[in-house]
Amino acid sequence: MKKILPALLTILLAFSILIGCSTGGTEKAANTLEQAKKKGVLVVASSNDTPFAYIDKDTKKFTGIDAEIITEIAKRLGIKRVEMKEVKFENLLVELNNKNVDIVADAMYVKPERERIAQFTDIWYKEGDALIVRKDSPIKGIEDLKGKVVGGQKGTTFLEYAQKLQKEGKVKDVKIYNSQAELLLSVNTNKIDACITDSATSVYSIRKDPSLTLKLVSPYTPYFSGNIAAAVRKDDKELLNAVNDELAKLKKEGFILKVLKKYGLNEQNFVAGKK
Numbered sequence: 001m002k003k004i005l006p007a008l009l010t011i012l013l014a015f016s017i018l019i020g021c022s023t024g025g026t027e028k029a030a031n032t033l034e035q036a037k038k039k040g041v042l043v044v045a046s047s048n049d050t051p052f053a054y055i056d057k058d059t060k061k062f063t064g065i066d067a068e069i070i071t072e073i074a075k076r077l078g079i080k081r082v083e084m085k086e087v088k089f090e091n092l093l094v095e096l097n098n099k100n101v102d103i104v105a106d107a108m109y110v111k112p113e114r115e116r117i118a119q120f121t122d123i124w125y126k127e128g129d130a131l132i133v134r135k136d137s138p139i140k141g142i143e144d145l146k147g148k149v150v151g152g153q154k155g156t157t158f159l160e161y162a163q164k165l166q167k168e169g170k171v172k173d174v175k176i177y178n179s180q181a182e183l184l185l186s187v188n189t190n191k192i193d194a195c196i197t198d199s200a201t202s203v204y205s206i207r208k209d210p211s212l213t214l215k216l217v218s219p220y221t222p223y224f225s226g227n228i229a230a231a232v233r234k235d236d237k238e239l240l241n242a243v244n245d246e247l248a249k250l251k252k253e254g255f256i257l258k259v260l261k262k263y264g265l266n267e268q269n270f271v272a273g274k275k
Contacts, residue, residue, distance in 0.1 A: 031236065031238045031239070032102050032232070032233070032236045033077070033238045034238070035102075036074075036077075036079050036239075037078055037079055040080040040081055041079065041080070041082070042083070043083050043084075043101045043102045044062075044067075044083065044101065045095050045096060045100075045101035045105075045106065046067075046085075046086065046092075046104075046105060047086065047088060047092065048086045048179075049106065049107070049179065049180045049181075049201060050064060050201060050208070051064050051065055051200060051205075051263040052065050052066045052067070052106055052107040052201070053066040053067040053070075053084065053107070054067070055084060062083075062084045064263070065125070065259055065260065065262075065263050065265070066105040066106060066107060066124070066228075066230070067082075067105070068259045068262075069105070069124060069247075069259060070103065072246075072250060072255065073250070077242055077243075077246060087101070088155070088178060089153065089154065089156060091155075092104045092106060092231075093114060093117055093231060096118060096231060096233060097118070102239070103230055104231040104232075107127070107198065107200070108228065108230075108231060109157050109226035109228065110227045110229050111157070111226075114231070117234075118233065118234065119233065119234050119236065120231050120232075121231075121232070121243050121244055121247065122229065122248070122273075123228065123229050123273075123274065124230065124247065124271070125228050125256065125265070126269055126271055127225070127226065127269050128198070128199055128222030128223075128224050128225040129158050129161065129196055129199065129223055129224050130196070130197060130202045130203075130216045131194060131195075131220050132184065132187055132194060132195045132196075132197060132214055132215070133194045133215060133217060134188065134190070134213055134214060134215075136213075137193070137215075139193065139194055139217065140217060141217060142165065145170055145171050145194060146170055147172050148172055148193035149172055149173045149174075149193050150162045150166075150173070150174055150175070150193065150194050150195060150196060151175045151176070151177055151187065152174060152175075152176060152177070152183070152196055153176075153177055153179065153180055154176050154177065156197070156198075157224055158198065158224070159176060161196055161223050161224065162174045162195075162196045175191075180197065180205070181205075184197075184205055184214060188213060194217075196223075199216065200263065200264065200265055202214075204264055227271065230243060251271075251272060257270050
């Protein structure tokens with residue numbers, strides 16, 4: 001018994017040391033907000049579409065409505081730099097959940113199917129769709145699209161609407177494009193008769209590019225009037241709350257409305273509250 005007791009104590013001591021090594025030395029992993037503050041950079045996913053979140057060809061800077069908002073929020077959170085990672089629109093939430101980016105900010109509509117896989121901030125602003133045609137086009141509304149070929153950008157709500165019109169027999173065919181630039185260019189070069197896309201992008205692009213002989217059909221009643229917000233991973237509560245706190249301040253200070261007006265939007269696009 002005397003021999004067994006020391007041996008037993010030795011085993012228990014060794015076991016307690018192993019337990020201590022396996023738990024005592026483990027630190028809780030830093031959350032996304034803490035990591036961004038430590039690195040001094042917040043990585044934002046965007047499809048590089050104007051006028052929301054894109055790299056300006058001249059200045060090479062991260063520019064646009066969403067870009068200016070997230071950059072100001074990051075600054076107020078003590079994060080020195082915002083870095084954009086270009087991702088195809090349909091893959092934005094995939095890249096987010098694969099932890100290749102910290103947040104998505106690219107005029108993304110808040111939709112139930114997206115909320116199932118990501119967590120959205122409070123609403124940044126709202127906007128709707130537009131019907132874009134060439135300046136010499138006879139198309140004056142959705143009713144004139146019968147027998148016509150319409151385009152839409154992959155992964156967007158606007159493409160879903162165009163495909164809905166096709167199923168209803170109101171459109172002959174729907175062509176899918178990877179970017180907003182390709183979509184507008186195809187209308188401009190007669191490859192398609194019209195496109196359905198977001199109004200803000202259309203207004204900004206047509207103003208900026210004189211080679212685009214396009215117009216927004218008017219009057220036109222938008223099928224969608226979507227709420228725009230940023231997306232974070234489901235477990236990034238700290239980042240979500242921090243962004244929402246700063247967003248509320250920016251709204252009260254008039255910063256958000258000022259940015260919207262800078263890019264051709266107005267009070268109708270502004271959302272004062274959370275939803």
